[in-house]
Amino acid sequence: MAAPLTLHHHIQPPLSSENPLLPRNPTSASPFAMITSSVNDPNQPHLCIVSIEKCSSMSQLKQIHAQMLRTGLFFDPFTASKIVAFCSLQDSGNLQYARLVFSQISNPTSYTCNSIIRGCADKNLHRESLLFYQEMMVQGLIPDRYTFPSLFKSCRNSSEGKQIHSHSTKFGFASDAYAQNTLMNMYSNCGCLESARKVFDKMEDKTVVSWATMIGVHAQWDQPNEAGRLFDRLIKSENVRPNEVTLVNVLAACARARDVAMVKRIHEYIDEHGFGCHVVLNTALMDVYCKCGCVKLARDLFDKAREKNLFSWNIMINGHVEDSNYEEALLLFREMQTRGIEGDKVTMAGLVLACTHLGALELGKWCHACIMKQRIEVDVSRSIV
Numbered sequence: 001m002a003a004p005l006t007l008h009h010h011i012q013p014p015l016s017s018e019n020p021l022l023p024r025n026p027t028s029a030s031p032f033a034m035i036t037s038s039v040n041d042p043n044q045p046h047l048c049i050v051s052i053e054k055c056s057s058m059s060q061l062k063q064i065h066a067q068m069l070r071t072g073l074f075f076d077p078f079t080a081s082k083i084v085a086f087c088s089l090q091d092s093g094n095l096q097y098a099r100l101v102f103s104q105i106s107n108p109t110s111y112t113c114n115s116i117i118r119g120c121a122d123k124n125l126h127r128e129s130l131l132f133y134q135e136m137m138v139q140g141l142i143p144d145r146y147t148f149p150s151l152f153k154s155c156r157n158s159s160e161g162k163q164i165h166s167h168s169t170k171f172g173f174a175s176d177a178y179a180q181n182t183l184m185n186m187y188s189n190c191g192c193l194e195s196a197r198k199v200f201d202k203m204e205d206k207t208v209v210s211w212a213t214m215i216g217v218h219a220q221w222d223q224p225n226e227a228g229r230l231f232d233r234l235i236k237s238e239n240v241r242p243n244e245v246t247l248v249n250v251l252a253a254c255a256r257a258r259d260v261a262m263v264k265r266i267h268e269y270i271d272e273h274g275f276g277c278h279v280v281l282n283t284a285l286m287d288v289y290c291k292c293g294c295v296k297l298a299r300d301l302f303d304k305a306r307e308k309n310l311f312s313w314n315i316m317i318n319g320h321v322e323d324s325n326y327e328e329a330l331l332l333f334r335e336m337q338t339r340g341i342e343g344d345k346v347t348m349a350g351l352v353l354a355c356t357h358l359g360a361l362e363l364g365k366w367c368h369a370c371i372m373k374q375r376i377e378v379d380v381s382r383s384i385v
Helices: 047-054 058-071 077-089 095-103 110-122 126-138 147-154 158-170 177-189 193-202 208-220 224-236 244-257 260-272 279-291 295-304 310-322 326-338 345-358 361-374 379-383
Strands: none
Touching (some): 058 077, 077 095, 077 110, 095 110, 110 126, 110 147, 147 177, 158 177, 177 208, 208 224, 208 244, 224 260, 244 260, 260 279, 279 295, 326 345
8 A cells, every 4th residue: 555645744634533423333123125126226325315316415414414314314335425426526515514424423434535635626625635645554454546637736845746746646546537536736836847847758649638637737837839840740640639628738838939821720620520619719819819919810810700709709809909999999999889798907908098199098097997987907097187
């Protein structure tokens, strides 16, 4: 068994199990022993399990928990794990209650443990996630392939990350694609780009998510050329095809490199492979064209788009402002208004700059009033008056 982590923090002791409401060892005469086999039949789930799936609050959950205790159903590890999963993963849940319930389960499953680890990670309780994993190791509980992705997300530095990486290898999950993808992200977030790339290069089964992740990592760390080379390798691959996330990531790299030629190649790929109606991709293309100084190409995409979100309007308004075409920026805003779309601080910042350069005092005052009314925080608003 892999050794417990050696993080420089005191391990919190497990919550007390001395709860008179939750007997640890139900006898054969308990109500649980009399539950028919249909309770465990996936085609005939027990009413309590169905109720948990429809539950929307801790108040309801506690009522269901009490019913499960009365019937003895709670002492089945599978059904008890449903209580823990709700408390850990739902927005209306309660992690402290999940830990209390967990302490009363005599044989918790890896699913039960994973629910708490993931719940901590999702709520940005990163230290608690790692400490709970330490408790798992101390108690001799065995992780599975779903344990480590949440742990990798919880690592805040390379020291923690390398220890969790070592554990994942010792438990036999070094080649699991899902774990490796989150591992690459972890190393990237900790500033270990070389380690992230080593993980990618050693992967035997690179999924489209793996390619998208590594391309995004290179874009994030200002290595657009390497991101472009990876994309070229990807489109030549016979087993994997890019998806929307991959294309957005490589476009982000193009924006950093101001590589118009690469953008046009990706644009052609998008049109040829039926991605042209994807709103996020079209918006990303508009953005990178504007950043590369090709506002006309971005405007052509904008005018042809069947669906426009606020982000796309902001891109074009600010794109025209950066291109010194202030009149067109104001015309776009007026069109945006006629369609009933309200602007945000990005919209107003562009309009303020346009008004400043045009000397449009009246329109500037109107923008100022709008900013004050909607309580929009725009730093350049001082230049209006």
